[in-house]
Ligand SMILES: Nc1ncnc2c1ncn2[C@@H]1O[C@H](COP(=O)(O)OP(=O)(O)OP(=O)(O)O)[C@@H](O)[C@H]1O
């Protein structure tokens with residue numbers, strides 16, 4: 001069968017690999033808007049991940065994408081078109097619908113991406129949510145934030161990567177936040193285009209951040225796994241890592257799963273694999289956001305380590321069969337796995353000569369390690385949830401892999417002299 005993938009990040013290229021491994025024909029549609037995520041396309045060619053690459057300008061432009069996919073479909077009939085990126089998910093879903101292919105309901109996808117409309121929908125369904133206002137100006141924001149009560153969260157009405165998502169404790173911070181909105185961000189063009197100029201102010205929800213991956217197809221909605229998210233102790237909008245399965249009690253996991261399934265049903269996310277972010281408040285689970293795309297960042301790697309199942313196999317099977325993959329219904333973790341960003345708390349230059357074999361004590365436990373710094377390397381402050389350095393570890397229990405990751409962070413800080421972002425570890429004892 002023939003499946004087209006539209007744009008990707010490096011981890012998402014494993015979706016192409018999953019399709020190739022299953023013997024399918026693969027086209028990669030690469031747009032200038034997101035090619036920066038991949039650097040260049042040589043990895044796709046070198047790894048033989050696609051039978052062809054179609055280059056376009058803007059995958060967020062539905063008409064341009066549709067023209068490219070229609071032409072492709074004429075020459076090489078398509079059985080599915082999908083993206084792992086949230087930022088072009090809407091145009092991809094619309095094109096899939098126009099081509100008569102499987103995809104998420106475009107209206108539901110747009111609803112999920114408008115974080116205010118999404119909250120309104122789930123509240124109307126009787127699901128727990130929080131107070132929020134959409135604001136365009138600082139003046140209005142000051143009034144609305146006072147109404148909600150500090151602290152509040154400010155974030156773009158639609159966005160991603162925690163870009164411009166910030167906890168705001170008082171009026172001064174709110175003024176500084178609005179002042180920062182005018183600044184140019186060094187981001188790929190498509191990502192800049194996807195970030196709404198409107199600001200959403202939300203009541204700040206206290207509690208640990210967790211997420212549930214949810215699959216939906218053929219009228220069935222199935223929770224796949226619950227994860228715990230590590231967040232920065234002093235800037236909670238910055239995410240530092242993920243542990244699967246979440247080290248929480250079975251009662252808490254059940255409540256999270258049930259809530260996530262209800263959110264997916266309420267928003268109408270009818271087809272696909274979705275990433276539902278939830279904070280466990282003192283009253284129970286509260287939605288942070290319903291991401292209408294498969295888990296991102298290093299989460300698919302953690303999912304594979306924890307379950308021995310490739311999430312992209314599930315995605316490819318679902319899109320090509322239009323049915324719920326059998327494996328989705330019974331996911332049993334075989335071990336625990338954690339991914340952790342090695343993010344600097346301040347921009348700095350590595351002054352210390354790093355001892356050889358400094359990581360020998362924990363090397364055996366690593367399933368992945370990306371931290372290529374040495375004396376003289378300049379390291380930028382981690383300011384959003386993206387960071388070039390990270391590692392993955394596995395453990396017999398979720399507590400073990402999650403806390404092992406924190407110990408490794410401590411060792412790394414000591415060995416390099418870099419002050420690293422610390423995790424609040426607020427998921428513990430739930
Ligand atoms: N109402 C809230 N209360 C407390 N924390 C929040 C709230 N909304 C967002 N956050 C924190 O800010 C982070 C970023 O917010 P959100 O997920 O909505 O933005 P995003 O940019 O789409 O994120 P990403 O794409 O990285 O998942 C969340 O992961 C969470 O830690």
Ligand SMILES: [Mg+2]
Pocket residue numbers: 162277288289
């Ligand atoms: Mg989020």
